[in-house]
Amino acid sequence: MSRSITRWWRLPLSLFVLYFFLGSSAIHALTMNELLNAPTMSPKQFANYFEDFKFEDRLVFDVQSPQQFLSKRSGDCIDYAVLADHVLKHRGYQTRLIRVEMVGLDVGHAVCYVQDDRVYLDYNNRKYFFTLTRSGPTIRQVATKIAASFNANWTFAQEFAFDYDDFYKRIIHTVVKIEPTSADPDVVAKK
Numbered sequence: 686m687s688r689s690i691t692r693w694w695r696l697p698l699s700l701f702v703l704y705f706f707l708g709s710s711a712i713h714a715l716t717m718n719e720l721l722n723a724p725t726m727s728p729k730q731f732a733n734y735f736e737d738f739k740f741e742d743r744l745v746f747d748v749q750s751p752q753q754f755l756s757k758r759s760g761d762c763i764d765y766a767v768l769a770d771h772v773l774k775h776r777g778y779q780t781r782l783i784r785v786e787m788v789g790l791d792v793g794h795a796v797c798y799v800q801d802d803r804v805y806l807d808y809n810n811r812k813y814f815f816t817l818t819r820s821g822p823t824i825r826q827v828a829t830k831i832a833a834s835f836n837a838n839w840t841f842a843q844e845f846a847f848d849y850d851d852f853y854k855r856i857i858h859t860v861v862k863i864e865p866t867s868a869d870p871d872v873v874a875k876k
Contacts, residue, residue, distance in 0.1 A: 714756045726776045728799045731769055732806055732816035762795045765808035767847045769797035782845050785828045787837040794831055823871050824860040
């Protein structure tokens with residue numbers, strides 16, 4: 686009897702030990718250095734690193750340090766967008782940070798738009814196979830696409846810059862939905 690009991694618990698114990706050691710190595714904290722030095726970093730590859738990250742709702746439009754975001758494996762859209770912007774710019778991509786304010790939801794949403802590929806990286810899509818969303822290049826086009834993904838209407842959208850060195854957000858352009866498209870600063874700048 687004691688021999689059969691001994692055999693019975695060996696398998697679960699072995700599976701637990703295997704999971705503990707393999708699981709803990711598979712969930713190591715990513716580092717900024719790993720992201721910046723990945724040999725073939727692309728927007729799609731960047732997005733793939735974040736499939737298992739958790740959403741953390743914070744009440745302020747503030748950015749976590751990359752070390753905090755990567756070690757906690759949780760954050761929100763602004764953390765993800767700013768990190769994507771930083772890493773992809775380092776790799777030579779032309780990126781823009783866009784934030785959209787939506788009516789009725791009392792929520793804003795930030796993404797990193799990659800001009801080279803005409804796509805944006807959206808933290809809400811990190812768990813899906815299609816982690817990149819195609820969009821036209823203007824702030825208005827990106828805002829319309831983002832608002833549609835929330836089944837919402839947008840009021841204004843901003844392109845902004847963020848610098849990890851001084852943790853400072855700087856507004857570059859603002860587009861108000863009810864103003865004519867011809868007045869949009871990123872359209873006027875191209876003329």
